[in-house]
Amino acid sequence: MNTTPAEAALQAHLLSIGGTAVHLELSMIPAADPENLESGAPVPFLDDAEILLRRGTLHTGPVTLRAGYPALCHHNAATLFVHHCDDDRARLDLMTGYALHGGSWHRHSWLTEQQSGTLVETTYLFGAYYGVRLSSAEDHDDPDGSAWHFWTLHGLHDSEAAAIARTVTGGTFTGR
16 A cells, blocks of 8 residues: 555554554545435545645543444434534533554554543543544534535434344444
8 A cells, every 4th residue: 555645644643652553544534425415426535644734733631432233433423423413511611533452553543632631532542642623503504524415424313223232242232
């Protein structure tokens, strides 16, 4: 796989934080609302590596675990963001980037509580988190990524998410 200069720089930056490997997974942040595309048109994506290099931060605060579907971090985080976007008591920022586990960085998404800065994890606890906050602006248009476009692409109906979770866990998953 040929990497771009931004991808190579992102890998080097993550490894300077820790770990021994980076599993690059890009094309996660949609550049437009997938629902507004013509039928069958490919989803355009932003340059994730460039955005993460320019705006990414390492989370150093507390982490709390909220139950979600195993192996469906993007769905879990996007869905919680949408469910709590109007709740002034629990305003959450949707974050996406990489998380460190067992010496390897993996693509991951999570939330951060706006008031406390606490990271809200929906799968299992990782050793480190590096990512960017996606815009929650009402106009849904941000050159560095919209939480709303991300949700449209990665949010699933609960029945779809549960079916995927059962597949991932070998049929042992029965609910959140």
